[in-house]
Amino acid sequence: MIKVGIIGVGTVGSSVAQILKDNADVITARAGVEIVVKSGVVRNLSKDRGLDIKLTDNVDDILDDEEIDIVVELMGGVEEPFKIVQRALKNSKAVVTANKALLAYHRYELQTIAKDIAFEYEASVAGGIPIINALRDGLSANHIESIVGIMNGTCNYMMTKMTNDGIEYDDILKEAQDLGYAEADPLFDVGGYDTAHKLLILASIAYGIDAKPEDILIEGIQNITQDDIAFAKEFGYAIKLLGIAKKDDNEVELRVHACLISKDEMIAKIDGVMNGISVVGDKVGETLYYGAGAGGDATASAVVANIIDIARSGKSTPMLGFDRPLEGKLTLKSTEHISSKYYLRINVSDRAGVLAKITKIFQQNNISIETMLQRPTSSSWANLLISTHTALEKDIQKMIKDIEKLEFVNSTPVMIRIV
Ligand code: NAP
Numbered sequence: 404m405i406k407v408g409i410i411g412v413g414t415v416g417s418s419v420a421q422i423l424k425d426n427a428d429v430i431t432a433r434a435g436v437e438i439v440v441k442s443g444v445v446r447n448l449s450k451d452r453g454l455d456i457k458l459t460d461n462v463d464d465i466l467d468d469e470e471i472d473i474v475v476e477l478m479g480g481v482e483e484p485f486k487i488v489q490r491a492l493k494n495s496k497a498v499v500t501a502n503k504a505l506l507a508y509h510r511y512e513l514q515t516i517a518k519d520i521a522f523e524y525e526a527s528v529a530g531g532i533p534i535i536n537a538l539r540d541g542l543s544a545n546h547i548e549s550i551v552g553i554m555n556g557t558c559n560y561m562m563t564k565m566t567n568d569g570i571e572y573d574d575i576l577k578e579a580q581d582l583g584y585a586e587a588d589p590l591f592d593v594g595g596y597d598t599a600h601k602l603l604i605l606a607s608i609a610y611g612i613d614a615k616p617e618d619i620l621i622e623g624i625q626n627i628t629q630d631d632i633a634f635a636k637e638f639g640y641a642i643k644l645l646g647i648a649k650k651d652d653n654e655v656e657l658r659v660h661a662c663l664i665s666k667d668e669m670i671a672k673i674d675g676v677m678n679g680i681s682v683v684g685d686k687v688g689e690t691l692y693y694g695a696g697a698g699g700d701a702t703a704s705a706v707v708a709n710i711i712d713i714a715r716s717g718k719s720t721p722m723l724g725f726d727r728p729l730e731g732k733l734t735l736k737s738t739e740h741i742s743s744k745y746y747l748r749i750n751v752s753d754r755a756g757v758l759a760k761i762t763k764i765f766q767q768n769n770i771s772i773e774t775m776l777q778r779p780t781s782s783s784w785a786n787l788l789i790s791t792h793t794a795l796e797k798d799i800q801k802m803i804k805d806i807e808k809l810e811f812v813n814s815t816p817v818m819i820r821i822v
């Protein structure tokens with residue numbers, strides 16, 4: 404019998420305990436051994452979780468319990484769980500986590516500390532989709548050319564509802580929180596940080612790149628309004644928050660931001676809490692992965708799969724899938740050198756000469772306009788909705804600064820990259 408201790412019996416932790424009980428028949432058959440939850444850790448012992456497992460508020464009860472083989476960390480955070488999983492590994496316990504924030508900062512140290520002890524984290528990226536397994540094992544013969552994906556269920560749920568039902572941002576965020584999709588601090592979701600954490604994990608497996616969230620371009624969906632959605636619809640786009648990793652010679656570009664994507668692209672059709680990731684390998688070509696990216700049961704499905712794997716073999720492949728330099732010369736591309744097409748929404752005073760001055764600034768910054776629309780927002784103000792041909796990020800950023808200084812511009816222009 405394999406005994407499991409769950410540190411954090413919240414949305415995901417409760418589902419893990421429930422799945423191990425509900426699906427014990429197939430789980431035992433596949434693992435070749437019975438797996439039971441011995442105990443769980445929570446902060447609030449008086450809250451009823453509807454589970455028949457022993458609960459404690461002291462992590463030592465799990466970390467120092469010699470009967471526990473596998474510690475499942477589902478409490479969230481970065482430094483506190485880092486200390487906890489290090490102690491678990493030191494006590495020779497295998498670890499399973501869904502905590503992408505922890506891995507975004509400490510994955511390389513954890514790989515070194517874990518050595519031969521199993522440390523698994525399938526649920527940390529794209530909830531129930533086995534993307535880590537695919538990248539680390541199924542595609543291991545390939546050089547990875549790109550990874551492009553919708554990796555945050557909360558944002559995709561929100562963007563879908565805003566687009567299809569015209570629901571306001573705040574109302575829909577509350578709904579995503581109630582459904583158990585959002586992080587404890589939802590700024591991690593809507594600000595793009597959660598997607599960045601996941602992208603960094605995938606980029607480590609694919610490229611061996613050791614970057615931190617602070618090193619890459621991260622933007623969220625907070626500034627997107629119904630004006631942008633109307634523009635997207637008019638020009639045949641969907642708006643999605645994407646994580647993008649692309650290899651270009653000896654550089655890897657890593658970025659997270661909202662994108663306008665042609666409605667005909669597969670990824671544009673992925674709606675609701677679903678995640679979708681495209682991975683292109685040099686030998687296999689494009690592969691696509693789709694499934695629920697958040698929520699208790701979908702996420703716990705991946706956690707339990709890791710537990711079963713460990714119960715089967717007790718061993719882990721190297722945590723990040725390699726144990727010697729992977730692609731030695733690769734470096735992170737600087738944000739300034741990224742190029743894209745862009746969409747801008749500029750709120751301006753609706754009077755003679757304004758458009759001429761705006762287009763002059765585009766020209767001065769070497770940026771060519773592809774389409775332009777003007778939509779009144781009141782009797783004296785209007786939105787200019789402009790899309791550009793391919794331009795450099797540094798030129799666009801400089802141009803936005805130039806435009807926001809103009810006395811007839813109402814607020815900082817909103818920019819969305821077109822993929
Ligand atoms: P959650 O519902 O907030 O659950 C967290 C649990 O951890 C709660 O039971 C909480 O106790 C316990 N906890 C937190 N801090 C603790 C501490 N210092 N000491 C003891 N117990 C502590 O969070 P969740 O949504 O299940 O997420 C858990 C992890 O999975 C996070 O790393 C998250 O990023 C990741 N994840 C979540 C999802 C999802 O869809 N929810 C998907 C993929 C990955 P109380 O209940 O007493 O407060």
Ligand code: HSE
Nearest residue numbers: 555556557584586697
């Ligand atoms: N908050 C995350 C999301 C949970 O919405 O995708 C899954 O990692």
